[in-house]
Amino acid sequence: DTGVSQDPRHKITKRGQNVTFRCDPISEHNRLYWYRQTLGQGPEFLTYFQNEAQLEKSRLLSDRFSAERPKGSFSTLEIQRTEQGDSAMYLCASSPPNMGTGGVDYGYTFGSGTRLTVV
């Protein structure tokens, strides 16, 4: 397993179009996260899955954003009716089950991201 894979690496779309991104996490990791990052900012949390269940979703996330992880493996993030403000790097990360138990923590493994440009 070579890490977290994201596809595509770059996406240019016209305002109003729908886009879908894919993330393949590390196979042993049951937790998967989506973040968005703009220039000079930290990753902004979007949503989080444990296996196929979507456990957490940012309150700041517009209804135009939806994510799925149907079989607890890969995940997709869809943005409907894109706006120029959606232009950003979309990062996916995964982590193993023992993450955040207050003890040993191996952290998140991030993918290289999908850079979205809305024109």
Next chain:
Amino acid sequence: GQSLEQPSEVTAVEGAIVQINCTYQTSGFYGLSWYQQHDGGAPTFLSYNALDGLEETGRFSSFLSRSDSYGYLLLQELQMKDSASYFCAVSGQAGTALIFGKGTTLSVSS
């Protein structure tokens, strides 16, 4: 809600020691993490502190004081390759996602 504060920029020379501070406000607290991100790259995990004290990993160390809601990342024997952005991140409770600070850009010069 949760918020984190860290300096936006730090500069240093090769061989020096630099400390990047992070203060946080969270409704709960389950640990402070640090990530490094080079320009154009993905964030990579550096360290995690759940308990008070210092954790050392090679040239990098991380400190946490839960009573002060404060932590820092200490980078020793700086190298040019350490030039990157450094993010502190917290999770409010077990099983919740990390919330990241805005990052500190470290520039190391020769």
